[in-house]
Amino acid sequence: xxxxxxxxxxxxxxxxxxxxxxxxxxxxxxxxxxxxxxxxxxxxxxxxxxxxxxxxxxxxxxxxxxxxxxxxxxxxxxxxxxxxxxxxxxxxxxxxxxxxxxxxxxxxxxxxxxxxxxxxxxxxxxxxxxxxxxxxxxxxxxxxxxxxxxxxxxxxxxxxxxxxxxxxxxxxxxxxxxxxxxxxxxxxxxxxxxxxxxxxxxxxxxxxxxxxxxxxxxxxxxxxxxxxxxxxxxxxx
Amino acid sequence: xxxxxxxxxxxxxxxxxxxxxxxxxxxxxxxxxxxxxxxxxxxxxxxxxxxxxxxxxxxxxxxxxxxxxxxxxxxxxxxxxxxxxxxxxxxxxxxxxxxxxxxxxxxxxxxxxxxxxxxxxxxxxxxxxxxxxxxxxxxxxxxxxxxxxxxxxxxxxxxxxxxxxxxxxxxxxxxxxxxxxxxxxxxxxxxxxxxxxxxxxxxxxxxxxxxxxxxxxxxxxxxxxxxxxxxxxxxxxxxxxxxxxxxxxxxxxxxxxxxxxxxxxxxxxxxxxxxxxxxxxxxxxxxxxxxxxxxxxxxxxxxxxxxxxxxxxxxxxxxxxxxxxxxxxxxxxxxxxxxxxxxxxxxxxxxxxxxxxxxxxxxxxxxxxxxxxxxxxxxxxxxxxxxxxxxxxxxxxxxxxxxxxxxxxxxxxxxxxxxxxxxx
Numbered sequence: 001x002x003x004x005x006x007x008x009x010x011x012x013x014x015x016x017x018x019x020x021x022x023x024x025x026x027x028x029x030x031x032x033x034x035x036x037x038x039x040x041x042x043x044x045x046x047x048x049x050x051x052x053x054x055x056x057x058x059x060x061x062x063x064x065x066x067x068x069x070x071x072x073x074x075x076x077x078x079x080x081x082x083x084x085x086x087x088x089x090x091x092x093x094x095x096x097x098x099x100x101x102x103x104x105x106x107x108x109x110x111x112x113x114x115x116x117x118x119x120x121x122x123x124x125x126x127x128x129x130x131x132x133x134x135x136x137x138x139x140x141x142x143x144x145x146x147x148x149x150x151x152x153x154x155x156x157x158x159x160x161x162x163x164x165x166x167x168x169x170x171x172x173x174x175x176x177x178x179x180x181x182x183x184x185x186x187x188x189x190x191x192x193x194x195x196x197x198x199x200x201x202x203x204x205x206x207x208x209x210x211x212x213x214x215x216x217x218x219x220x221x222x223x224x225x226x227x228x229x230x231x232x233x234x235x236x237x
Numbered sequence: 238x239x240x241x242x243x244x245x246x247x248x249x250x251x252x253x254x255x256x257x258x259x260x261x262x263x264x265x266x267x268x269x270x271x272x273x274x275x276x277x278x279x280x281x282x283x284x285x286x287x288x289x290x291x292x293x294x295x296x297x298x299x300x301x302x303x304x305x306x307x308x309x310x311x312x313x314x315x316x317x318x319x320x321x322x323x324x325x326x327x328x329x330x331x332x333x334x335x336x337x338x339x340x341x342x343x344x345x346x347x348x349x350x351x352x353x354x355x356x357x358x359x360x361x362x363x364x365x366x367x368x369x370x371x372x373x374x375x376x377x378x379x380x381x382x383x384x385x386x387x388x389x390x391x392x393x394x395x396x397x398x399x400x401x402x403x404x405x406x407x408x409x410x411x412x413x414x415x416x417x418x419x420x421x422x423x424x425x426x427x428x429x430x431x432x433x434x435x436x437x438x439x440x441x442x443x444x445x446x447x448x449x450x451x452x453x454x455x456x457x458x459x460x461x462x463x464x465x466x467x468x469x470x471x472x473x474x475x476x477x478x479x480x481x482x483x484x485x486x487x488x489x490x491x492x493x494x495x496x497x498x499x500x501x502x503x504x505x506x507x508x509x510x511x512x513x514x515x516x517x518x519x520x521x522x523x524x525x526x527x528x529x530x531x532x533x534x535x536x537x538x539x540x541x542x543x544x545x546x547x548x549x550x551x552x553x554x555x556x557x558x559x560x561x562x563x564x565x566x567x568x569x570x571x572x573x574x575x576x577x578x579x580x581x582x583x584x585x586x587x588x589x590x591x592x593x594x595x596x597x598x599x600x601x602x603x604x605x606x607x608x609x610x611x612x613x614x615x616x617x618x619x620x621x622x623x624x625x626x627x628x629x630x631x632x633x634x635x636x637x638x639x640x641x642x643x644x645x646x647x648x649x650x651x652x653x654x655x656x657x658x659x660x661x
Contacts, residue, residue, distance in 0.1 A: 087558025
């Protein structure tokens, strides 16, 4: 079992200004995530799931406490360093697939690698591998508008996985999919998790998604209500 | 990445078509108006040089001070000797004597009674010398409406409009009435060899052209001339050379006690052409400045609209790890590509329009029938090598400036709200 900690949250507090006052979205969060975990953040709206994903994804920084991702303290990163961290180590999957409509499936997936200055040959191999992983290599030349919901989300997964990130953050990735497609997508993610040892961290309140998790962290009003280990691979609190 | 951007520009018409059209319109106007200014100013300078100012002109100093009055009593004398000196000092220049004079031209009927008369602006040029290029320089052959160019002394050309006014036809005798250099009355009969139209209201109103020797005899100006005009090889004006030659010549006479000492002026120093040329330069600069300013504002606005439309795309790119600076630089790169495409299109259209105006011209004679200014009746543009790039640089600059202003918003974008923004 791999126990390398790649995400560490210590006494993380996040407050937002609301009018003249403040709203506390996260209250004293202490969590660790190991490499290769398949974990879910669950809880009702406003419980702090997305705020936590934002901080782990270096899109935001904590008001208090320390969030360390891939050995880097999020609060101390400049905007450019945050972008670099996301570019090389973190993949994102959104509730809506958010593909670039004027580009083909191949080009959408390739975009993440263009930012890393890979050669054309390297990019081609990596993109075709990623499309293979998610089972849509034959749709490489299609435009996003021609894809079904499930296919669109597979492209989004391929785009997130093509750079082989250590962490993949997914915000309600199956919210817009029917049960069959949601199952297929989660199976794909699960197999990628095993194959590439990528840490998957979901935000969801979908019961169907929770069934696939090795670890479920229940959030309520910005605090960890329960940290539930389902499968022994996920460990650290 | 450039290939990636190009694909986006080509496939997403709304990203490229409007900015390209705006840039192309601006560049077209800049190129066309610059070509028009060059043509109009070039023709005006050329017309002035050929008919009035030369590229450089020698006069006596008092003649210069009163030249609007055509003061032949202050004309140059012993011009053969002066021209010999000029040819020796400035051998590349072609020197021509001219006398400008005013008077009345009377056209009698078969009984010797006046059938028409009118004030005439006379010009005496060297029509018969073998070395003279005055006939070609003044485009006399193409300007002939009826008759021929004078081939012997005692013959004259008159402008076609003037001939109709005084009822004189080719072959008729007309009488010039004026004053000699010494102030006495001058009468001289001329046979009308031909009528001409120069395409300039100032010249076509009442011109009479005779040979310089006839004028010297008529006006008692033996070996005299009101002006000596100098022309550069191929009749192409060079202001720097003209200024230098004039300074060199004038330096010889700076300490002269002779009140009739000659003085030389360049084309630009005469007829207010300096201010006209400066005005043309300012106008050209203003076209470009107004174009850049207006286009930048329009493209800024277009960029803001594009930024709103591509809000989601920029959000995805930020989430994927592209830095704000990189996105901004890519926006500028796109703007450069779009600016280049729009500028190429605009340059082609502008050059085509300028070329059409150069070939076909635009007749303005109806707008200035009584003009005394020596300017052509048909305005033509001139396609010069600089037109190929004069709109190009401002076109790209305006596009980049507009995008640079609109793109600043990318730096204000909060990444913390990306998840929420990209949910919709």
